[in-house]
Amino acid sequence: MWHRLYHSTAFWLTLSVLVCVIVYWRWFFTLNIFAWGDWGYQNREFIRQLFWIPQAWHREFLGMVDIGLPQYLIARLFYAAAAQIVPFVLYDRLVFLWPCVLLPAFSIFLLVKKVTKNAFSGFTGVLVYAFNSYILTLNTGELTLSTAYALGPFLLIFFQQSLEKLSLRSVIYAALIGLLVIGYDPRGFYLVVFILLLYFSYFFILNPQARVKSVMLLGTFFSIILLSNLYWIIAFSQTVSSYVGIAINTTIVGQYSYILPRPLLLFSPWWSGGNGRDVSAIQPIPWYFWSIPLFAFLGFWVNRKRSVVIFWAFVALIGIFLTKSLGEPFNAIYPWLYAHIPGFNAFRDAAKFYYLICISYSVLIGCFVSWLLSARYFSTWVKILVILIISGVFLFNAQFVMRGEIGHLMTPRHIPGDYLVLRNYILKQNNFMRVLYIPEFPRWIFRDVDHRALGLEMLLGSNWKSLDDYNKIGPDYSLYDDLTGMFKKQSSHELLNAWSIKYVVVALEDRENEETMYPKNVHPSEFISFFDTLPYLKRIFIGTKQLVVYENSNALSHFSFDPSVHYSASCPDATTCHFVFSTHASFVKFSFNEAYHPGWKIRLGSFSWWNSLWDKNYFLPDTLHTRTQYGGNAFLLADIRPGQLVTLYFAPQASVNLGTIISSLIIFLSLVLVIKLTFFR
């Protein structure tokens, strides 16, 4: 029976899944809310509204070009679709928490088994991948990247298959999986494609007779990827100036955090075991990590006559070399790559390259285990001991997660009652408004597209020219002065009105949920005392116990007209608003308080996004569009007649629509083709 179990793929695959589920049992067997750091609580009211076609404009904060558009498939469509049916505790699990745990159990297992032809080695590979320090720290907050990485091996398996068998079906499968990888995190896709291209080069060199066809398959893969992502590629190309300084930063971070030997040991410098990710200082290396590269490179050595094992050893070395960033040896190469290779500056944090080490070590250690099991000159007990040591290293890491000692995303959170009271108060109001949180918006914000949330620190930190920055005198200034300075100006009230900020909320110091918003020596009561003195803010009592809310009764609506006119408005989505006027106006100044962007246009008369693509004079001249004093949009309209349709439109959306049509068509055709090739040969 043991012999049958040992050779049973289903048994070891099931065990892989079981181990992962047991380690992350809190995510599977409880319905608690888990939120930490960048992985926040996403209220259902807002997420449900994202269930629409891709939008170039994102209705959050002051409004912005949607830089998350590449992740539309997952973070907008699937996530919002799930939110239509189930609450947060389930849609967050269905789309992110469960996949990032379960997918590696399948993908790494299949990848390692493909190389070793041994199911037990596949199981060992899963332990190495899922429970190494990098992936464990990733799962404390970067779940999009973690899930993208977890899908990567599927993509690689299908791509390898497509080259080995010259199979069109496999390359389409690979491309469709690539779509999902991008949907989770484009950065993950870059790295998976990096391995894919390395594998392609390796195949190309060793297999001269299939070079032409393999190039065609590679071309097919990238064509499908390119065309099926056209909707956001077009959007980005049209709004590229919005991303300068956001997407591409100039400095390499964590320069000496990842120096050798840390990447060689697959040790994330922030891994502190029971304390999870501790970014305050680089952590010492636990002694058992030194065994990891020994087993990995022994796995290479004992299988060095197999080209695919040499390939994965090579991937490991590249991963180690790139992860070490500015450390020795050859520390000038990373900055050169960063400055000269297109796209490389997306990796200002070299930690992303740990992925190459994770996946290759899984394969190499799996290969070592496979060799060990078939080696004749070791006794069974020696083999068991070595395998226990290997498994023990990674399971020891995992036990911190299982026992909850890692904290962060393993600790259940509870929404403070005051935020629920605030939610009910805000969301039941029909008019458009923004709520400003001091000092920053907390984890528990309840917003939707008509009831936006803003954080003051975020506002001050952004390049918002309408704000007069507090003049810091030297390095010693208080956060309190920094944040309240904005409210001490003569124009402060006008600013709040212009941005429709109807409520100012002093956030809770939520220590129970480990949300420390206020730095040392600063207390919410200081802000409350300050705001109590402002004549234009009135403290209101809405039933909250500790949360303090102030109302600004003069906040303007989303649109304003000067002089005032009668109109009706409908905004079917983030990029389009139609107005019908019931009175005549010779000249009207129309203000629209979304963040200024030249892409906003006005069309007088009937509107068709298709026509706007081809007619250069479709909209009113750009000279009539100006930036308001406080950073919003203003248009000068002339000769407005009763019954006339006026459309406010974010012009790049037309290209996004075209791209969406093409992308949808390509995805549809790919699915049809792959189904036909799979079931109807």
Added chain:
Amino acid sequence: MHTVLTVFFIPVLLVFVWFTATAYSIIQLDPSFSILSYNHSKKDFTELPFRKILRGMQVSGEFTAEENNLGIIAVRFRSYQRVAYDDEDNIIFRLKEKNAHDWYYQHTYKSGLFYLVPFYPFGFPEIADSKNKTYVFDIVSTQGNDYNAVSIGSREPILAAKYKENMSKLLENKKEMFLFLSRKFLNAFQLVDIQFFSFVYFLPLILYFLLLFRIKYVFLVRLLAVFDYFLFLLIIIDLFYVQIQSELFYFFVLILLSVVALLNKKTGYRYLTAGFLFLLFCPFIALVKMDALEEKSASWAFLLLSVCVFQAGVYLQKKHSF
């Protein structure tokens, strides 16, 4: 033609490589072209603690200038670990002529600089008439503690005085320039670092001759068979003695290791073992908190494992197709 190539052109090319690499290392260690450097020994120090320089402690020295235009005093330090910028020690360096009342120059330096450049050059305004005059200097720690303190390195030279030549005068006179360059090149060999690196850069030529004449002389075959052990010895010297970050040194040794790996299949085993040994040496170094040495040892482990993988790939490609 083949004989001319193998006996003349290739050796000349390798000599040129040696010369260029040595000159590059000289420039890297002492980037100022017009600077002449003279080493001094330990006896030029009046106060020389080799232990960590803690707050309030000082290192003092005295020397007689050998040229005019004294502009730099270089002192060799030993750093123990890389600390955050805000935690670094602030070291005061000051210089004056002996018996002078006031210090001619005084400045504060962050101790993190010595991690990157152990033989640190303290620059100051040139003293035009410095020849044959005696100068004293102090190095004082203001915030040294057990965590961030540095000490004076024990490897010679620990002290050097550097003088700036008049470039316009040299440019006008070709003979003067040639003599200066020769003096500078030979002067650089006072440094053990240059002697060591130059020797390593010469090794490709030695290896080439071993390969060329191994058919004639059997003992050369034996030398070739153990050449990798010799390279391991050089790596150990770099780790424990030289301790300078030199990309060229890494590059040359990597090339030599790769060439030897292609010539001798058995070296793969040795590289793997050596790589593991250098790797396992790291945790012991970490116990005594010597970050620079730990990083170097891990770097060599990585390079040896890389050559191992490279060798396996090359031999496999020769034998099998995909």
